[in-house]
Amino acid sequence: MAAITDAAGAAGVGARFRTCPVTGLKVERQAELLIRANAVAAVVFLLVGGLFGLLVALTRWPAVHLLPAEWFYIVLTGHGTNVLLFWIIFFEIAVLYFASAILLNCRLATPRLAWLAFALMVIGGMMVDVAVLQGDSTVMFTSYPPMQAMPHFYLGLILFAVGALVGCFIFFGTLVIAREEGTYEGSIPLVTFGALTAAIIAVFTIVSGAIILIPTFLWSLGIISYIDPLMYKLVWWGLGHSSQQVNVSAHVSMWYLIAAIVLGAKPLSEKVSRTAFFLYILFLQLASAHHLLVEPGISSEWKIFNTSYAMYLAVLGSLIHGMTVPGAIEAAQRKRGFTKGAFEWLRKAPWGNPAFAGMFLSLVMFGFLGGITGVVVGTEQLNLIMHNTLYVPGHFHGTVVAGTTLAFMAGTYLLVPLMFRREIMFKRLAQWQPYLFGLGVAGISLFMMGAGTLGVPRRHWDITFSDAVIPYEFSPAAILMMTLNGLSAIMAAIGGFAFILIVVCSILFGKRVDGAEMRKRLDVSPLAGAVGQYGSAGTIKLPGTIILVAVFFVAFVLYYYVNWKYLAQLWPLR
Amino acid sequence: MAIHPPEQRLWWKEHVERTEIIWIAVAFVWGLIMFSTMIAWHVYGRQNLANEAYRVRPEAYVAKVETLAATYKVGEDGASGVPIVRPPPGGDAYLLARIWQWWPILELEKGQSYRLHLSSADWQHGFSLQPVNINIQVHPGYEMILTMTPSEAGEFGIVCNEFCGIGHHTMTGRIRVVEKGEK
Ligand code: HEM
Ligand SMILES: [Cu+2]
Ligand SMILES: [Cu+2]
Numbered sequence: 001m002a003a004i005t006d007a008a009g010a011a012g013v014g015a016r017f018r019t020c021p022v023t024g025l026k027v028e029r030q031a032e033l034l035i036r037a038n039a040v041a042a043v044v045f046l047l048v049g050g051l052f053g054l055l056v057a058l059t060r061w062p063a064v065h066l067l068p069a070e071w072f073y074i075v076l077t078g079h080g081t082n083v084l085l086f087w088i089i090f091f092e093i094a095v096l097y098f099a100s101a102i103l104l105n106c107r108l109a110t111p112r113l114a115w116l117a118f119a120l121m122v123i124g125g126m127m128v129d130v131a132v133l134q135g136d137s138t139v140m141f142t143s144y145p146p147m148q149a150m151p152h153f154y155l156g157l158i159l160f161a162v163g164a165l166v167g168c169f170i171f172f173g174t175l176v177i178a179r180e181e182g183t184y185e186g187s188i189p190l191v192t193f194g195a196l197t198a199a200i201i202a203v204f205t206i207v208s209g210a211i212i213l214i215p216t217f218l219w220s221l222g223i224i225s226y227i228d229p230l231m232y233k234l235v236w237w238g239l240g241h242s243s244q245q246v247n248v249s250a251h252v253s254m255w256y257l258i259a260a261i262v263l264g265a266k267p268l269s270e271k272v273s274r275t276a277f278f279l280y281i282l283f284l285q286l287a288s289a290h291h292l293l294v295e296p297g298i299s300s301e302w303k304i305f306n307t308s309y310a311m312y313l314a315v316l317g318s319l320i321h322g323m324t325v326p327g328a329i330e331a332a333q334r335k336r337g338f339t340k341g342a343f344e345w346l347r348k349a350p351w352g353n354p355a356f357a358g359m360f361l362s363l364v365m366f367g368f369l370g371g372i373t374g375v376v377v378g379t380e381q382l383n384l385i386m387h388n389t390l391y392v393p394g395h396f397h398g399t400v401v402a403g404t405t406l407a408f409m410a411g412t413y414l415l416v417p418l419m420f421r422r423e424i425m426f427k428r429l430a431q432w433q434p435y436l437f438g439l440g441v442a443g444i445s446l447f448m449m450g451a452g453t454l455g456v457p458r459r460h461w462d463i464t465f466s467d468a469v470i471p472y473e474f475s476p477a478a479i480l481m482m483t484l485n486g487l488s489a490i491m492a493a494i495g496g497f498a499f500i501l502i503v504v505c506s507i508l509f510g511k512r513v514d515g516a517e518m519r520k521r522l523d524v525s526p527l528a529g530a531v532g533q534y535g536s537a538g539t540i541k542l543p544g545t546i547i548l549v550a551v552f553f554v555a556f557v558l559y560y561y562v563n564w565k566y567l568a569q570l571w572p573l574r
Numbered sequence: 575m576a577i578h579p580p581e582q583r584l585w586w587k588e589h590v591e592r593t594e595i596i597w598i599a600v601a602f603v604w605g606l607i608m609f610s611t612m613i614a615w616h617v618y619g620r621q622n623l624a625n626e627a628y629r630v631r632p633e634a635y636v637a638k639v640e641t642l643a644a645t646y647k648v649g650e651d652g653a654s655g656v657p658i659v660r661p662p663p664g665g666d667a668y669l670l671a672r673i674w675q676w677w678p679i680l681e682l683e684k685g686q687s688y689r690l691h692l693s694s695a696d697w698q699h700g701f702s703l704q705p706v707n708i709n710i711q712v713h714p715g716y717e718m719i720l721t722m723t724p725s726e727a728g729e730f731g732i733v734c735n736e737f738c739g740i741g742h743h744t745m746t747g748r749i750r751v752v753e754k755g756e757k
Binding site for chain 2 (some may be wrong): 023025069070073103138140144146147184185186187188189190191228229230256257259260261265266267268269270271272273274294295296297298299300304308311312313315316319320323324327328375379380381383384385386387388389453454455457458459460461462463465467468469470471472473474475542546549553556557560564567568570571572573574
């Protein structure tokens with residue numbers, strides 16, 4: 001067992017620390033417990049939401065058509081809320097606490113309040129789930145008026161958001177304490193900087209959410225008589241889209257974190273990586289426009305400026321990380337001696353370590369599946385051929401599932417030994433898990449986008465229109481896409497359940513690990529502990545990364561203009 | 575490492591490698607190109623939204639669509655009984671979204687331009703013209719107008735792609751495009 005030192009004198013009453021044998025960081029007891037609690041809640045909501053996702057996909061597979069219509073829409077509402085909000089945000093709170101208290105060797109600010117925030121989030125989340133399953137709140141997670149849910153649906157969301165907001169402020173408070181008590185030297189680490197970006201955007205996001213959800217709650221109680229549907233969308237997506245940028249900041253931080261712990265990778269340039277994060281803060285708020293590109297009465301000037309985040313400056317941030325993360329990995333691998341050709345570093349990467357494999361798959365798929373398609377669907381005119389088709393869920397399963405969720409899963413393989421001090425069980429299954437889930441999600445993403453390109457609507461129970469008075473028939477290709485989507489969903493679900501099984505069993509029954517043994521079991525770089533000392537990674541040549549980035553760029557440009565070509569064949573519109 | 579404070583205290587004064595600078599420049603220029611493409615399409619492209627819209631009371635819009643449908647009605651769809659309406663070429667065509675149908679069936683002439691009006695009587699709906707694949711959001715309280723020029727003849731389906739309640743998946747409609755002068 002690691003040494004537990006009582007540092008109460010220096011760091012306030014009740015702050016008890018141990019030293020982490022892998023990273024050498026000081027770990028405070030309350031911070032550790034809160035990270036555990038939030039991570040466990042996240043995984044529970046992932047289980048619920050993931051199950052709902054599978055049911056949705058099986059219903060949308062025409063030959064299976066599992067659920068009746070009413071349940072399909074209920075379960076779809078539950079899927080969106082449980083995975084997009086509860087799983088992701090609980091995990092992000094854990095990341096925030098880790099990036100502040102743990103990485104800065106500090107105690108967590110106001111742990112009591114942190115437990116209160118946790119309780120609010122759990123109660124809020126459960127309240128929403130009850131409302132949804134009662135069946136009177138089938139409004140999808142976007143809850144567009146004039147369609148109305150039960151008051152406790154909105155109230156649950158508000159409580160959850162308040163809890164998350166408190167979590168953000170505890171993060172800020174911890175940064176202040178760390179600075180005042182001098183628990184680190186110089187500037188905060190890059191991962192903490194990324195988390196700070198996420199937390200700042202999260203505050204903006206949650207305030208937008210409050211501005212729109214509180215009146216909507218009052219409206220559901222009959223106190224306010226009218227909510228303008230267009231206004232609602234504008235403000236709601238200030239919450240809905242900006243929170244995706246919270247996810248991006250958090251999972252990019254996770255990439256840097258995993259690369260650092262597993263490979264001892266250090267950023268090519270602190271300056272470049274930090275500037276890229278900073279671009280997120282400056283420009284991401286504008287993205288609400290992505291959801292208003294084909295709404296009535298909004299000027300094209302406004303749409304073009306906002307949808308492109310003022311000339312794609314936030315996209316620029318992601319493009320930069322897209323190079324600096326693999327670049328940092330290549331540099332670290334070359335330092336370890338994998339210098340042959342352009343790609344020995346990649347071939348000899350620890351592909352059997354689920355933390356690394358998940359992280360790298362997340363990086364690649366976020367770029368190719370989520371990133372490129374996000375820019376395309378967010379282009380003013382191109383949105384006409386995609387808005388509200390299955391292309392949209394296809395795109396964001398590339399971002400928030402292949403990107404964020406997979407990165408968080410990968411991070412969990414480090415979190416379990418570091419924070420729960422348990423060994424990962426079912427090693428073999430764990431090795432395969434990122435590939436199973438990753439491939440499944442790649443399928444969901446691609447086939448939903450394929451179906452969307454053929455016009456298949458999202459959130460739709462029956463694309464054969466068997467009950468419609470005016471029939472319409474989609475092409476057999478569209479039906480095929482939905483079938484392949486169903487098959488991929490099964491694979492993703494198996495990968496998802498494998499993850500939950502591994503994590504839950506490891507936490508409950510895993511062998512306790514400690515000391516030097518833990519480093520071995522984690523499969524981390526022997527350099528990892530000492531890496532703080534070696535020279536700037538930026539001085540190394542990175543041919544592999546340059547090739548990867550070039551391939552990505554060519555794919556981006558081609559796919560972008562292919563879609564313009566497709567648009568040009570449409571009926572003329574003015 | 576990314577989990578330790580930066581080695582150089584003044585990280586913002588750090589020297590940046592050329593590879594990174596080149597990629598940042600390329601990515602930045604690409605952003606400008608994409609930005610300009612949207613603007614250029616407003617000048618040279620033929621598929622843009624006009625963004626003309628007015629506030630309207632849903633009842634008033636329903637009344638308007640019903641009056642015009644009565645004026646220009648040319649028949650009825652056999653199976654559904656929905657009126658078929660043939661607005662004057664070059665004129666205004668009105669389409670109503672309501673739970674759960676697109677009403678009425680419009681008959682348009684190929685190559686003619688129509689000012690298509692869209693609004694909803696109740697929830698939000700999603701106008702999705704198939705297989706052409708034109709998708710536009712329809713709100714209650716807002717009347718959106720776009721000028722559309724059908725460029726191929728045939729029967730086209732309208733499906734709803736904004737969730738609008740339990741009958742969402744039964745919400746369909748139709749646009750017929752006929753050759754000029756054809757009945
Ligand atoms: C086993 C894994 C998953 C499967 C099989 C799956 C499948 C699906 C399917 C088929 C849809 C329905 C699209 C539609 O009918 O409109 C959907 C929607 C959605 N999914 Fe997933 N998904 C999975 C995991 C996730 C995760 C982890 C997240 C978020 C982190 C997520 C976020 C969403 C959201 C936000 C929607 C939109 C709901 C709506 O339209 O209201 N999914 N998913
Ligand atoms: Cu509808
Ligand atoms: Cu609908």
